Amino acid sequence: MKSRDVLISSSGMTPSAWRDRLAALLPGRSVHLAGDAFDKNSIGYAVTWYHQPGSLADLSNLAAIFSLGAGVDHVFADPNLPDVPIARVVDLDLTQRMTEWIVLQVLLHHRHQRRYESRQRDKIWIEDRDQPAAKDVRVGIMGLGELGADAASKLANLGFQVAGWSTRRRELPRILSFAGDTERDEFLARTDILIVLLPHTPVTQGIINLELIKRLARDGALGGPFLINAGRGALQNEVDILAALDAGILQGASLDVFQTEPLPASSRLWSHPAVYVSPHIAAISDHDAISRLIARQITRLEEGGRLEHVVSREQRY
Amino acid sequence: MKSRDVLISSSGMTPSAWRDRLAALLPGRSVHLAGDAFDKNSIGYAVTWYHQPGSLADLSNLAAIFSLGAGVDHVFADPNLPDVPIARVVDLDLTQRMTEWIVLQVLLHHRHQRRYESRQRDKIWIEDRDQPAAKDVRVGIMGLGELGADAASKLANLGFQVAGWSTRRRELPRILSFAGDTERDEFLARTDILIVLLPHTPVTQGIINLELIKRLARDGALGGPFLINAGRGALQNEVDILAALDAGILQGASLDVFQTEPLPASSRLWSHPAVYVSPHIAAISDHDAISRLIARQITRLEEGGRLEHVVSREQRY
Numbered sequence: 001m002k003s004r005d006v007l008i009s010s011s012g013m014t015p016s017a018w019r020d021r022l023a024a025l026l027p028g029r030s031v032h033l034a035g036d037a038f039d040k041n042s043i044g045y046a047v048t049w050y051h052q053p054g055s056l057a058d059l060s061n062l063a064a065i066f067s068l069g070a071g072v073d074h075v076f077a078d079p080n081l082p083d084v085p086i087a088r089v090v091d092l093d094l095t096q097r098m099t100e101w102i103v104l105q106v107l108l109h110h111r112h113q114r115r116y117e118s119r120q121r122d123k124i125w126i127e128d129r130d131q132p133a134a135k136d137v138r139v140g141i142m143g144l145g146e147l148g149a150d151a152a153s154k155l156a157n158l159g160f161q162v163a164g165w166s167t168r169r170r171e172l173p174r175i176l177s178f179a180g181d182t183e184r185d186e187f188l189a190r191t192d193i194l195i196v197l198l199p200h201t202p203v204t205q206g207i208i209n210l211e212l213i214k215r216l217a218r219d220g221a222l223g224g225p226f227l228i229n230a231g232r233g234a235l236q237n238e239v240d241i242l243a244a245l246d247a248g249i250l251q252g253a254s255l256d257v258f259q260t261e262p263l264p265a266s267s268r269l270w271s272h273p274a275v276y277v278s279p280h281i282a283a284i285s286d287h288d289a290i291s292r293l294i295a296r297q298i299t300r301l302e303e304g305g306r307l308e309h310v311v312s313r314e315q316r317y
Numbered sequence: 318m319k320s321r322d323v324l325i326s327s328s329g330m331t332p333s334a335w336r337d338r339l340a341a342l343l344p345g346r347s348v349h350l351a352g353d354a355f356d357k358n359s360i361g362y363a364v365t366w367y368h369q370p371g372s373l374a375d376l377s378n379l380a381a382i383f384s385l386g387a388g389v390d391h392v393f394a395d396p397n398l399p400d401v402p403i404a405r406v407v408d409l410d411l412t413q414r415m416t417e418w419i420v421l422q423v424l425l426h427h428r429h430q431r432r433y434e435s436r437q438r439d440k441i442w443i444e445d446r447d448q449p450a451a452k453d454v455r456v457g458i459m460g461l462g463e464l465g466a467d468a469a470s471k472l473a474n475l476g477f478q479v480a481g482w483s484t485r486r487r488e489l490p491r492i493l494s495f496a497g498d499t500e501r502d503e504f505l506a507r508t509d510i511l512i513v514l515l516p517h518t519p520v521t522q523g524i525i526n527l528e529l530i531k532r533l534a535r536d537g538a539l540g541g542p543f544l545i546n547a548g549r550g551a552l553q554n555e556v557d558i559l560a561a562l563d564a565g566i567l568q569g570a571s572l573d574v575f576q577t578e579p580l581p582a583s584s585r586l587w588s589h590p591a592v593y594v595s596p597h598i599a600a601i602s603d604h605d606a607i608s609r610l611i612a613r614q615i616t617r618l619e620e621g622g623r624l625e626h627v628v629s630r631e632q633r634y
Contacts, residue, residue, distance in 0.1 A: 093450055096476045100451055103475065104428055107421035116595050123587045125579035125596040133410055133603065134417055157474050158420065159413045262442035270440045278433050279442040286450065 003302060004044020004061060006031045009051035013068060018047060021287065025295035045298055053078040064307055066294050069285070070094060070147065071232060072311050073200035087297060088317075089290050090309045095150045098197075098283035102151045102230055103158070105254035106193055108276060109226040110137055114252075132221035134159035140191030142207075143198040143231065144170045147283075151195065163187060185215055192220035193228065199317030200232035208236040213244040226252045230282045233257040242268055245275070256282040320619060321361020321378060323348045326368035330385060335364060338604065342612035362615055370395040381624055383611050386602070387411060387464065388549060390517035393633050404614060405634075406607050407626045412467045415514075415600035419468045419547055420475070422571035423510055425593060426543040427454055427477075431569075449538035451476035457508030459524075460515040460548065461487045464600075468512065480504060502532055509537035510545065516634035517549035527557040530567050543569045547599045550574040559585055562592065573599040 006022055008015045008031065015033050023031040032038040034055060043059045049068040056062065057080040065086045067075055072088050075081065108114070111131070119126060139155050141148045144166040156162045156174040164170065165187040169179035178187035188194070194216055198204045208229060216225035227250055229236055238259055244250035252274040258267070261280055269275050301307055311317055323339055325332045325348065332350050340348040349355040351372060360376045366385040373379065374397040382403045384392055389405050392398065425431070428448070436443060456472050458465045461483040473479045473491040481487065482504040486496035495504035505511070511533055515521045525546060533542035544567055546553055555576055561567035569591040575584075578597055586592050618624055628634055 093452075096452070097448070097450055100424060100428060100475060103420065104424035104430070107417060107424065108430075111417060111421055113421070113425075116598075117593075119596075120587060120594045123582045127596050127598055127601070129601055131414070131598065131601050133414055135410075135413070154475060158417060158471060265440045270437060276434075277437045279436075279444050281433075281444055281448065284444070284446055284448050 003029050005029050005042040006045045006047060007043045008047050009034045009055055010049035010068060013049045021291035022295060025291055026298060047294060048075055050074040054080045056082050068290060071199060072317060073232060076316050085307050085310045087307055087309045088311055089293060090146050091285065091289055091293055093286040093289045094283050095146050098147050098230060099151045099154050101282035102195055102228060103154055105228045105276065106139060106155060109193060109252050110222060136221040138190050138192045138220060139195065140187055141195045141197060148197040163190060188215040190217060192217050192222050192224040193226045195228045196231050196235055198231050198235055200234045201316040204235055206237050210240040210244055213250050224251050228254045230256050233259045233261060238269060245272060256280055320346050322346050322359040323362045323364060324360045325364050326351045326372055327366040327385060330366045338608035339612060342608055343615060364611060365392055367391040371397045373399050385607060388516060389628050389634060390549060402624050402627045404624055404626045405628055406610060407463050408602065408606055408610055410603040410606045411600050412463050415464050415547060416468045416471050418599035419512055419545060420471055422545045422593065423456060423472060426510060426569050427539060453538040455507050455509045455537060457504055458512045458514060465514040480507060505532040507534060509534050509539050509541040510543045512545045513548050513552055515548050515552055517551045518633040521552055523554050525553040527561055530561040541568050545571045547573050550576045550578060555586060562589060573597055
C-alpha cells in the first residue's frame with residue numbers, strides 16, 4: 001500500500017504535540033492538523049479525539065480512524081462517519097495506570113480512609129476493630145475487557161473476592177464470572193464494591209442509575225455498597241447517585257468521569273462527604289507510547305498486515 | 318508432655334476475651350488472667366502483650382511465651398524474662414491486612430491523593446499530566462520478613478520497581494535484593510518510597526532519623542522521597558521526620574506507629590499537610606485466627622512437636 005498522510009483531528013489533548021510525535025515516527029509523509037490547508041485526497045489516516053462531526057466525511061482515500069484513547073464513543077458521536085475501520089488504544093501503560101487508580105479507590109473505601117483523615121484533623125486516636133479483611137469483601141467489575149481483567153487480577157491478588165460481569169462470558173483465573181442480562185442481578189446482589197469499566201454505547205448510556213444501585217449488596221462485611229466509575233460519565237445518572245448516597249443506599253463513591261466535564265462547580269458531588277471526585281485522570285496515558293502504537297499500526301497496514309484493536313460498528317466498542 | 322495451664326498477661330487488648338477464646342480452644346485446662354488467684358506452678362504457657370515486667374519470673378514450670386502480635390519487642394522489655402522459648406504470631410490474615418494498608422499508603426503518595434482532595438474541596442478541575450507510571454517509581458522495603466516479602470510481591474505486581482533490604486540477604490522473585498550495612502546506602506539512594514517493616518531491637522531503635530532520610534533518592538520521577546512506617550514507633554525519630562518534611566528533604570509520610578501511643582495531641586504530625594496519621598491500625602489482627610494459632614502451638618508442643626516462629630534471644634526478633 002502507498003504511504004499516505006495523517007490528519008490529527010482532536011478537541012483538546014494538544015493536537016500539535018501529537019502531530020510532532022507522529023511526524024517524527026512516520027518520516028516521509030505529512031501530518032496535518034484539522035485547521036491546516038492540505039489536500040483532502042492525500043489523507044489516509046485520521047487520528048481523533050472528539051473530532052468535529054462531519055469533518056472526516058469528504059476524505060476520499062481514508063483507510064482507518066484511530067481513537068487517541070481506549071474509548072471510541074467520541075468517534076461514533078459523528079453521524080457522518082466514513083465507513084472505514086476504527087481502531088482504539090490498547091496499551092499496557094494505560095491499563096496499568098487505570099489499575100493503580102482503581103486499586104487506590106477500592107482501598108480508600110475498604111480501609112475507611114475518610115474516617116481516619118477526619119479523625120486526624122480532630123487529633124482523635126481510636127483503634128477501631130471493625131475492619132474486615134479483603135477476603136471478606138466482594139468486588140464486582142462491570143466490563144471485563146483489557147482494563148477490567150487487569151484490575152480484577154490485581155484485586156484478587158490483594159485477597160478480595162472478585163467477580164466480573166460482561167456481555168459475553170469471559171473466564172479468568174480466580175474471578176467469578178457472570179454474563180448477560182440474565183445474570184446481571186445475581187452479580188449485583190453479591191457485590192459490595194462495584195467498579196464500572198463499561199464502554200459508552202447506546203446500550204450502556206445511563207446504566208448506573210438508582211435501579212442498579214438498589215440491587216447491590218447491603219449486607220456485606222464492609223457496610224457498603226460503594227461505587228467506582230472509571231469508564232465514562234455518560235454511563236452514570238448523577239441525580240440518582242446523589243439520591244442513593246443521601247438515602248444511605250450507597251455508602252460512598254469514587255468518580256473520575258462525569259456527565260459534564262469539567263464537573264460544574266454547582267454539582268453537589270464536589271462537596272459530598274462520601275464522594276471522591278477526580279478530574280478524569282484515572283489513566284492519563286503515555287502519549288509517546290500511544291504515538292508509537294498508532295505509528296506501528298499504520299506501518300503494519302501499509303506493509304499488508306492487519307489493523308489491530310478494531311472496534312465493532314454494531315456494538316460501538 | 319502433661320497438659321498445663323495458660324496465663325494471659327496483657328496490657329490492653331481485652332485480656333478476658335483472649336482467655337475466653339483460648340479456654341474454648343484448649344478444653345481440660347485452666348486459662349487465667351494476670352490478676353486472678355492461681356497456682357503459679359500450674360502455668361505452662363504465658364500469652365503476652367506488654368506484660369508487667371518481672372511478672373513471669375517465678376513461673377517455675379513455664380514452657381513457652383507467646384506474643385499476641387508479630388512483634389516481640391514488648392516481651393524483651395522485661396529484664397527478668399524467664400529463659401524459655403518465645404514465639405511470635407505469623408499469620409496470613411495479619412500479613413494480608415498489613416499489605417492492604419501499605420499498598421494504600423504507597424498509592425496515596427504515588428497518585429497525589431492529597432492534591433486531588435484539596436482541589437476537590439476548592440472545586441478545581443485540573444487534568445495534571447505529571448503522573449509517573451508505577452514502573453517509573455522505586456519502592457524500597459526495609460525488613461523482608463513475612464510482612465515485607467508479601468508487600469514487596471504485591472507492589473511489584475502493580476508495576477512498581479521494588480527493592481528490599483534486610484540484615485541477611487533474601488532473594489525474592491522480581492525484587493532487587495540488598496543486604497547488610499555495606500549495601501544500605503546504595504539501597505536508600507535508589508528509593509523513592511521507603512517502607513519500614515523492621516522489628517524493634519536495640520540495633521533498629523531510632524533508625525529512621527535525618528541521616529537516613531537524607532540518603533533517600535531526591536531525583537525520582539515522583540519528586541519524593543516518601544516515608545511509610547508500619548513497623549514500630551520506636552524505629553522513628555519524630556523530631557527528625559518533621560524537620561525533614563519542613564526542609565523539603567521528605568515530601569510526605571504515612572505513619573501508623575509513633576514513639577508515644579496514642580500520639581499526643583501536641584504532636585505536629587497530626588496537622589502536617591504531608592503526613593497521613595493512622596492509630597496503629599495497619600494490621601488489626603483476627604483474634605480468632607491468632608487464638609487458633611496459639612492453641613495449635615500448645616497442642617503440638619504437648620504432642621512432642623516443635624514450637625514454630627520462635628524468635629532469637631540474641632537478635633531479639
